[in-house]
Structures are given as structure tokens and as C-alpha cells.
Amino acid sequence: MKLKTIFNILFLALLTVLTVWTVFVEPRPAAGPDAIGVIMTRTSIRRYEPRPVEPGKVDTLLRAAMAAPSAGNKQPWAFVVLTDTALTDSIARHIGPARPLKGAPLAIVVCADTTRTFAGPAHDFWVQDASAATENMLLAAHAMGLGAVWLGVYPMAERTRFVGRLLGLPESVLPLGIVAVGYPAESPAPKDKWRPEAVHANRW
């Protein structure tokens, strides 16, 4: 066998090993977009394609929300998943800043079941718990190629009452906010909100 033939065989073998390695074996980063990037590039999306959000993605949004921390691990949150456009349209009509709900294929109302929270002065930690759950949901939406916007309800008394009545919420359940979700039909640039003057070292 010629030296050249041996060389060719070895070269071929090396390439085969490299190919198989890089395609099948090499440990790769997880498939999804990276967390810091998702946090930094999330921005409010207010216009959506009409196509529905897949049930698997709705499930991931809810799991992300419930993975949030909560004071004393009370997990006071509860969620109403709106796919009935009669409901989302009605909210959009009655609450001015909730207009993006008109045309959203999906909305998730983030509530707090106040029977699950602390009594006494720690009661209102539920607002922070439900807010953390909401932020997790916004980030998970962005990570899955969805667009979302957080529409504030509580503590605006009229909005809180309207949403509670429309969705038949028990007295003890308060709607903190509504996340409108869908495949983005706009692509606004994320705002640069970095303000170094908001940072203080050790004392104000």
C-alpha cells in the first residue's frame, strides 16, 4: 500500500470522527436562547399575529410563573387563561391601557388568592409574589418567540372590580394584572434603560 493511500485513509478517518463528534457527541449549550440575553432584550409587544399560541407554550408560561419565589413560599398566585375573545375584547373596551388585548390570541390574568397569603402586616407581600410570577411569564414568552405585555389592574379599584366581576373571581381573589400574549406582529427595539445614577454604593 502506498504511503499516500495510508495518508488518505487516515485523513478520511479523522474527518469522519470529527464530523460524528461535532454533530452528535460534543456537549452543546441548551437549545433555548440564553437567559441574560432574554432578560436584556425583552420588550413590551402590543400587536400579535392572529394564530393561536400552542397549548405546550401556554403550559410553559404557567410553569414559569409558578417557579417564581414567594414570601414564606406561600405561592398565593392563581391564573385565568383567556382564549375567549369576547372576554379579552370586553376588557380592552373597558380599560384604556388594556387595548393590546383587542386582537391578542391569548391573555393570562395573574391573580392572588388572598386566602393563601399571610395575615397581618406581611399580607401585602402577595403583590410582590404575583409580580415575580408575572415577570417570569414575560421572560418565558420572549424566550419562546412570543411577544407579551404586562397590563396593570390592581391597585386601580375600578379595573380590579371590573375584571373580578367579568371573570367571576371570588371576593378573596384579586387580579394583579393581565399578560397579553401572541406571536409578535411588531418588532420594537428594546429600550436602553440603564441609569448609572440609580446605583448607590453602601449608602445613599
Place this chain on the structure above:
Amino acid sequence: MKLKTIFNILFLALLTVLTVWTVFVEPRPAAGPDAIGVIMTRTSIRRYEPRPVEPGKVDTLLRAAMAAPSAGNKQPWAFVVLTDTALTDSIARHIGPARPLKGAPLAIVVCADTTRTFAGPAHDFWVQDASAATENMLLAAHAMGLGAVWLGVYPMAERTRFVGRLLGLPESVLPLGIVAVGYPAESPAPKDKWRPEAVHANRW
């Protein structure tokens, strides 16, 4: 030239193209851990290695916080970065549930500058804004291999007063909570908090 030689050359060429493609060309996910995974596996870390957190990571934590959404884009948040252990130790001594601050190389006090918020009934949206910023910070910490825990301050009157006085916060600045941060010296399993009964379809 023999047919076999031609075949060999073609095969070699194909393998070369494949190798170059998979190594250099194929679009790959970003290097960091994936966002959904970070959201699902974040858990409170209360014990830390003594080594300090690198300034670059502190910067990323603050940028992540300020990338949060806020009602009316008011960005009412402000941050006090605590590396002075006399301060963190003092808070740990005075506020029972803030014990993890004892031994934390870093803590970030998430505040709201209430001069930056709405007047009237929308004023208290600052709690939700600052909570979203806090959650972003917890997720960014986890994504960078740090551990963190959210220690509640507001609306507990005594805690709010104590932290405000200790850090010299102006009257208009309220401390929502404190995030203790460091390299984890414990590795608790993330809690499974999935509760399908917390999910309602269209109406409660």
C-alpha cells in the same frame, strides 16, 4: 482516473464541507444557560462562599434589574449595592428573616424613588415595577452561577424604617427588598411548585 478514486474524492469533499459547516458555520445558540431552564431551576440560596462577586457580574445584575418593565415606563427603581459587611451584618441582626445577609459577600437593596412614580391611584404600581426588577436580578444571578435570595422589607413598617435609616435613604425612597448574593455554598433542589388547580380557563 478510476471511478473509485473519484468516489473517494467526492466523499472526502463531502465530509470536509460537513465538518467545516458544523464547526464554524451552523448558527449555534448563545453560550449562556437557556432562559427557560434558568427560570425553572432558580431557587433561593442562603449560604455563600466568602469570595467576592466580580464587579462585571454586579454590573450585569443591575443591568438585568433595570431591563424590567415598569408601569408607564417610569423606571422608579434605585439600588444600593452593599459590600460593607458592617451594614449587611447589622441588617441580619435586626431583621430575623434577613439572616442570610450574615456572610453574604454582596447584597443589593432594591428601592423605589417615589418621586419617579405616578401620583394618585396608580402610585403603588412602583411595588410591581421594583418586584419585576428584583426577579430579573435573581434570574441573572442564577444564570451567572451565583446564588441569591429575596429578603422582604416593604411593607413591613419596622423593617422599612430600619433599612431606610441605616442606609440614609431620603424620605421619598422606600426599600422594597434586599437580594443577598454570592457563590453558592449549598445546592438545594429547586422546589416543584406546579399546581394545576391554580389554573382556570376563561372564568374562575
